[in-house]
Amino acid sequence: MNALHSTAAPPSSAAERETAIEARGITKIFGAANGFMALDNVSVAIRRNEFFTLLGPSGCGKTTLLRVIAGFEPPTMGVLSLNGRDISQLPPNKRPVNTVFQNYALFPHMSVANNIAFGLEMLGKSKSEIKDTVTEMLKLVQMEHLRSRRTSELSGGQQQRVALARALAPKPEVLLLDEPLSALDLKLRKEMQIELKRLQHETGITFIFVTHDQEEALTMSDRIAVMSAGKILQVGSPREIYAKPAERFVANFIGESNFLNATLAGDSVTLDAGGRFTVTPPEGVADGEVSVLVRPEHASVRAGEPGAGELAVTVETIVYSGDATTLHLKLATGETFKAKQPNAPAEAGVLPAEGDSAALTIAPGAVTVLKD
Amino acid sequence: MSEASLTTAIVEERVKPAKRRRAYNVRRLPGFAPIALFTFFALYAPLSILVFYSFNAGTSLAIWEGFSLRWYQQAANNAQVLDAAVRSLLLAAVSASVASVAATMAALATTRTRRFKGRTMIYALINQPLMVPEIVTAVALLIVFAWIKVATGYTGMIYLIAAHTAFCIPFCYLPIRARLETMDDTLEVAARDLYAPPLKVLTRVTLPLLWPGIIAGYMLAFVISLDDVVITEFVKSAGQETIPTYMLGQLRRVVTPEVNAISTVILVAGAVLVTLFFWISRGRR
Known part of the structure; x- marks a missing residue:
């Protein structure tokens, strides 16, 4: 040897x-x-x-x-x-x-x-x-x-x-x-x-x-x-x-994460909560039930009824942290979701209040399919 | 930066006593002062009397006849005392040295190795002499050394040195091991990492840092050897008196304040050594 x-x-x-x-x-x-x-x-x-x-x-x-x-x-x-x-x-x-x-x-x-x-x-x-x-x-x-x-x-x-x-x-x-x-x-x-x-x-x-x-x-x-x-x-x-974390552990350990259930078909993934995204799935992931990752800063929330391409959510808690505000949301599927919004110079007042229904937009390309 | 931390230190120093006063304090328990005073009295009154009468001008241990250094002079001029003193010091020096070396090696072997089976057993074996009644060891040595003396005809100091070394080892081992255990062994790993071969790690890092522990062990062993009566009495050959056995012999005859004078000298020497021991083991942490 x-x-x-x-x-x-x-x-x-x-x-x-x-x-x-x-x-x-x-x-x-x-x-x-x-x-x-x-x-x-x-x-x-x-x-x-x-x-x-x-x-x-x-x-x-x-x-x-x-x-x-x-x-x-x-x-x-x-x-x-x-x-x-x-x-x-x-x-x-x-x-x-x-x-x-x-x-x-x-x-x-x-x-x-x-x-x-x-x-x-x-x-x-x-x-x-x-x-x-x-x-x-x-x-x-x-x-x-x-x-x-x-x-x-x-x-x-x-x-x-x-x-x-x-x-x-x-x-x-x-x-x-x-x-x-x-x-x-x-x-x-x-x-x-x-x-x-x-x-x-x-x-x-x-x-x-x-x-x-x-x-x-x-x-x-x-x-x-x-x-x-x-x-x-x-x-x-x-x-x-x-x-592009490969696994849930990596995504979870580095930065804030939202994990959502979805269905993969080729290069397209459909969230259980709604919305279809184009993805590049990692090797070894078959079509069907998958977990996907969305970073909180890659999603935005606005008050009002969801329009096309937007998801219906309920605002549970709002946490202010100086440079940003994090909204803890509940999706229609019951899954939780954190969305982090940078704070505008002046109080814009576009953010919904706790308990409100709101509309969530996930940025295109923000969805990453995980191996596990 | 250092100024700021100094200020913080001063402030903390000022705050501390106030906090301490509020804490649990045994001094407030009833009877604390009388018990403490009595204990100190019991410890030091006999010694004070001994030292006091060593300066007596008369021959009595009980009747004060005025101040004099005559018993110190007499002891200093007594050939038997001098002979015993030289033997005692030599014996203590050699035994403590050999014991320190052996104890250092034992301490390294029980702290700077991977845990091995029977390590606790080894601790026990090294410290066993502390548990065995001295008189038992003395009788055992008497018998074994008698055989060897008969077989070889040799009756020199080596028996006393061997016996003293043996009972000194645990006294050396304890402070050395304690020091090794408080020493950060990543220092030795660091030395190894910086290209030091194992022997250099020992001479450049381990031993220099261990030194206070070795000195402390040496001094403790020295005092213990100097003080020993029982084992020495059983092991010594004819004419091999040490200071303690000489004094014991004197007590069987006429007791004069000469014994007090010798005791006082030993007391002072011991106190000096123990104080040094305390300083060295506390400092250089």
């Missing part, structure tokens, strides 16, 4: 050359008897220089996958390769991969500069090279003024920057980030999101970022893998994941 991989021809096609990390059939089971399957046959290819996010709820296996890539957990089955080379058997200290830990894990007995120098020292770099790189890294994360501080004297945001500098200093092929922003307050988190994007851009290093925060994933990533119960459900750009 191993011999087969090592004798394989070096990757030649452009697509293959672009892959940094490739996981093939990675399975991780914790505990021998009736073990817990944290990763279930996961295969994914992560491209070079990409900001790749593993997104999912806690316990979905995203951190385990990260730890397998770092080498902290050996996979029960499967092959992990970096630039076409099988690294499944390498210990973490022999992988050109560094990690930014959720709690930063800065060495408390060392200064900021010594923390950043640690990886370089272990790689046997010369004193002068270490000094130069540390200075460069401190500049990169804007921490030059704190180089000789103890790490315990730093604020959370500063510790975050030191952890980034320490992991970037050895110039790894891949940087792994395990929910690094979760301990920061909202304002600092927004700042660090931009900072991380800048660092990724400047260093050209592949970032693999783990988060459970869908908004963070959407704003930062080049591509996102949505995970649930040890499996990757969908991989795609933020736009693809949001606009």
